[in-house]
Amino acid sequence: MTTQGDGPVRLVLATHNAHKVAELRRILGPALAGIDLVGYEGPEPVEDGDTFEANALIKARAAARHSGAPAIADDSGICVDALGGAPGIRSARYAAESDGAKGDDGANLLRLLAELGDTEDRAGHFACAAAFAVPDGAGGIAHEEVVLARWPGRIARERAGVGGFGYDPIFLPHDAAVTAAELAPEVKDALSHRRQAFDALMPRVRARLLGG
Numbered sequence: 001m002t003t004q005g006d007g008p009v010r011l012v013l014a015t016h017n018a019h020k021v022a023e024l025r026r027i028l029g030p031a032l033a034g035i036d037l038v039g040y041e042g043p044e045p046v047e048d049g050d051t052f053e054a055n056a057l058i059k060a061r062a063a064a065r066h067s068g069a070p071a072i073a074d075d076s077g078i079c080v081d082a083l084g085g086a087p088g089i090r091s092a093r094y095a096a097e098s099d100g101a102k103g104d105d106g107a108n109l110l111r112l113l114a115e116l117g118d119t120e121d122r123a124g125h126f127a128c129a130a131a132f133a134v135p136d137g138a139g140g141i142a143h144e145e146v147v148l149a150r151w152p153g154r155i156a157r158e159r160a161g162v163g164g165f166g167y168d169p170i171f172l173p174h175d176a177a178v179t180a181a182e183l184a185p186e187v188k189d190a191l192s193h194r195r196q197a198f199d200a201l202m203p204r205v206r207a208r209l210l211g212g
Contacts, residue, residue, distance in 0.1 A: 008036040009209045014063030014073035019165045027195050031202040042066035053146045056131035064133040073131050078167045080124035109170050126151040130197035149196035
């Protein structure tokens with residue numbers, strides 16, 4: 001158990017993405033009782049893992065070591081069956097792979113639509129790995145864990161909707177009649193891969209930090 005006097009326990013969210021910060025705070029809601037979720041201001045680590053789980057752990061470990069506080073992180077992307085699971089872990093830089101930079105959201109999804117073309121098989125899913133790391137106070141990690149969740153659906157033939165971010169305008173969830181970008185935020189929050197992953201992770205985080 002991690003203690004912090006009589007106040008809430010500090011938990012670092014290992015991302016510089018403002019969209020993810022806002023979305024995750026909405027998603028976590030009551031799960032943050034007794035926890036002070038703060039943003040991460042340290043350097044971004046090199047995400048050189050070959051799975052979503054590996055990259056989520058890289059980020060959580062880096063934030064925990066830099067801040068000296070427990071940290072959570074996620075790594076997510078879209079995986080398309082007809083493309084052999086691509087873009088996958090390359091989702092954020094799909095349109096800019098040649099120089100290793102992160103691509104613009106619009107350019108990324110346009111490349112995905114171009115790659116699929118008129119392909120009939122448009123099945124795919126969003127994946128999210130959520131990770132938790134606790135520093136040991138000596139530059140290492142005392143405890144870590146990670147979970148993976150998937151949100152199945154298919155890829156639309158054209159973009160629709162102005163909500164959300166990333167590939168939301170071309171993702172048609174199997175449990176919705178519109179794209180993720182057309183869903184009300186509270187509906188998306190209840191269904192998404194990120195919600196599923198953190199719903200699975202947060203009871204473990206709370207048990208470790210608060211004892212229950």
